[in-house]
Amino acid sequence: EQTTFKWRIDGFSSLLDKDGGSSYSSVFEMLGINWYMKLNPMHKNSGDQNKYVSLRLELSQASVRPDTVVEAYFKFLIYDQSYGKHCEHEASHNFQRESTSSGVSCMMPLTTLKEESSGFLVNNSCVFGVEFIRVTTAKANDTSETLFVQKSNNTFSSPVVYTWDIEDFFALKENRQLSRV
Numbered sequence: 632e633q634t635t636f637k638w639r640i641d642g643f644s645s646l647l648d649k650d651g652g653s654s655y656s657s658v659f660e661m662l663g664i665n666w667y668m669k670l671n672p673m674h675k676n677s678g679d680q681n682k683y684v685s686l687r688l689e690l691s692q693a694s695v696r697p698d699t700v701v702e703a704y705f706k707f708l709i710y711d712q713s714y715g716k717h718c719e720h721e722a723s724h725n726f727q728r729e730s731t732s733s734g735v736s737c738m739m740p741l742t743t744l745k746e747e748s749s750g751f752l753v754n755n756s757c758v759f760g761v762e763f764i765r766v767t768t769a770k771a772n773d774t775s776e777t778l779f780v781q782k783s784n785n786t787f788s789s790p791v792v793y794t795w796d797i798e799d800f801f802a803l804k805e806n807r808q809l810s811r812v
Contacts, residue, residue, distance in 0.1 A: 636661055637710070637760040638668055644755050646672040647741075658691050662766045664701060665691035670759065674738060676796050683738040684709075688761055690726040695768065701726040702767045707737030708760035713750025717760075727771065 638656045640646070646654060656668040667689050674685035686707050695701060702725050709718040720737035744751045751757060795810045 632662065634661065634764075635708075635760060635762045636666070636668070637708075637758055638670075639756060639758045640670070641756045643672070643752060643757045646670075661761075661763055664766060664768075665694035666761075667691060668759065668761060673741065674736075677794055678796070682741040684741055684744050686737045686759055687735075688722075688724075695726075698771045699727070700769050700771050702765075702769070704764040704766075706762045706764065708762060709737065709739055709744070709751055710758035710760065711750040712753040712756070712758060716750075718751075719762075721764075 636656075636659050640654070653669050653671045655670075658665050658667045660666075669687040669689055671685040671687075674683045675681075676683070686709070688703070688705060688707070690701060702723070704723045705721075707720045707722065711717060718739065722735040722737075724735055739751075743749060744757070797808070
């Protein structure tokens with residue numbers, strides 16, 4: 632059974648001219664489940680001025696029942712069209728109907744993709760893909776969720792949020808990481 636989906640984007644520079652925004656592949660069936668890919672050609676990490684090409688795998692909601700969990704091991708692929716190779720990023724994710732996005736993405740600096748010597752962008756065309764290593768489905772043990780709301784003493788206080796972006800989470804070597812103060 633086929634396990635690889637390739638997505639060719641001709642006129643890639645037109646996506647860059649839109650100044651952001653995501654593009655979606657058509658829905659494709661792989662291993663009995665419907666998926667699609669999401670591409671953001673100008674993704675920015677918080678606190679970083681560099682732009683990245685971000686690729687995500689998403690589950691089509693109509694593809695599975697609400698009580699089903701899809702466990703997927705897969706590789707994101709960005710093809711080097713000049714040399715017949717590809718850049719890959721292996722990932723895994725448990726998909727549920729309510730959270731269809733993979734939660735992980737493959738990112739490549741936009742400058743790397745656009746380098747003439749790289750072969751990733753040839754004649755204004757890029758080829759992205761996903762290769763499925765293993766996909767299993769199981770019935771969810773629990774379909775409930777708990778939300779804990781804490782009452783604030785100060786009714787005028789605004790919520791304080793800290794976001795910690797980790798560029799390549801899977802490349803971390805140590806079990807424990809500390810954020811900046």
